[in-house]
Amino acid sequence: MADLIIENLTMRFAGVVALDEVSFSVEKGEIFSLIGPNGSGKTTLFNCINGFNKPQGGKIYFNGENLLDKRPHNIIDSGISRTFQNVQNIPFMTVLDNILLGAHSRIDVKATVQRWLSQDQREIEEAMVLDIMDFLGIANYEQKYMLGQPFGIQKLAEIARALVSKPKLILLDEPAAGMNDQETREIANIIRDIREDLGITVLLVEHDMNLVMSISDRICVLDSGEIITLGEPEEVKTHPKVIEIYLGETADA
Ligand SMILES: Nc1ncnc2c1ncn2[C@@H]1O[C@H](COP(=O)(O)OP(=O)(O)OP(=O)(O)O)[C@@H](O)[C@H]1O
Ligand SMILES: [Mg+2]
Known part of the structure; x- marks a missing residue:
């Protein structure tokens, strides 16, 4: 059963299209990661989900409830909480x-x-x-x-x-940023425990590819506000654009 449904979400800031018709859904109990280069729209997506940004187009549903009608504190009451990049x-x-x-x-x-x-x-x-x-x-x-x-x-x-x-869904914005390898491994275990022991669905934004690849059920890759690919880690990591972005290689290198 889908917990969170994002449909054709579009968010613009002046001339910048931060999110361009983004659609995906997160299943209950999933660890779902959002990756992509700096400025690709990851934090903006979190800001739309928790009510800080009001998108110009699209829909967001959580457990069947339309979140775009709600204010940030009502969204917490609906069972979604978040951490911040800083x-x-x-x-x-x-x-x-x-x-x-x-x-x-x-x-x-x-x-x-x-x-x-x-x-x-x-x-x-x-x-x-x-x-x-x-x-x-x-x-x-x-x-x-x-x-x-x-x-x-x-x-x-x-x-x-x-x-x-006591959220049902937690949004984690770069929990491993600035952490050393040991701390990053601890974060990976904590994220697994949040799902396993607390039964909370996890939507994760993270740049650490080892962490993302090791704990995610599915990964969505954003670039300039658009989804490039979405799938299980094994599929996503062989996508030419992902190789280009994260390994600094061209697709056919
Ligand atoms: N409040 C705002 N006003 C104007 N532009 C914004 C605002 N918030 C985000 N943007 C722009 O939207 C785009 C997406 O930004 P966002 O912070 O969502 O990227 P990100 O994927 O989280 O990047 P990073 O990996 O660096 O955290 C960028 O071009 C950014 O400059
Ligand atoms: Mg960000």
């Missing part, structure tokens, strides 16, 4: 509090104050965050300030924050 942590809050921010899909001052006054609610939410930190192997960073934490921890906190809203 980490979005707040340095002078603890790692735990940074992650706790993901528990609330909108900034509502009154509700926030009520929550802080309600010790019980805070304890329930903290326990949930600690479970997620444990799942990601970062539980011992709980009370540390985000400022100065290793980049790998900051990236995992970003994933943790996206998991706190």
Whole structure:
């Protein structure tokens, strides 16, 4: 059953066509990756799915619901959360509090104050965050300030924050960017566990081809806002354009 359906999605910025009639669907429980050169439209696609960008054309459905009618916080409530290409942590809050921010899909001052006054609610939410930190192997960073934490921890906190809203679909925008080989292998395991243990569908944007090829069920390749090819890793990696883009070779080299 398709979880996410993208139909003829078109997004333009002034003269730039960032997405040009893009159509594909993601099955429930899939690890589906989007790859393509810089500026090919990957993040724009995420921004359309989570409601930050309003496309000029096309449709997006999640579990049968039309997402284009919804605002970003309603899209989180529908079960989709995301991480950002550039980490979005707040340095002078603890790692735990940074992650706790993901528990609330909108900034509502009154509700926030009520929550802080309600010790019980805070304890329930903290326990949930600690479970997620444990799942990601970062539980011992709980009370540390985000400022100065290793980049790998900051990236995992970003994933943790996206998991706190208990999504059905998670959008990961370059989770391995800036990570070393060991950290990248850990990210690969975490993404598999997110699907296997938490049952969450994964839509992944990533430039690390080893990571993408090893964990994806299917891969969609974008170039200048258009789909060049879509298929299983074995098919995609032999596509001439993919070889050209990622190995810097011409198709017939
Ligand atoms: N808010 C915006 N205003 C104007 N142009 C934009 C905006 N967002 C994206 N673009 C343009 O849309 C195109 C696609 O950008 P996008 O960020 O989606 O690429 P990407 O595939 O995520 O690239 P990267 O791999 O570098 O992250 C680019 O030409 C970019 O400059
Ligand atoms: Mg991007």
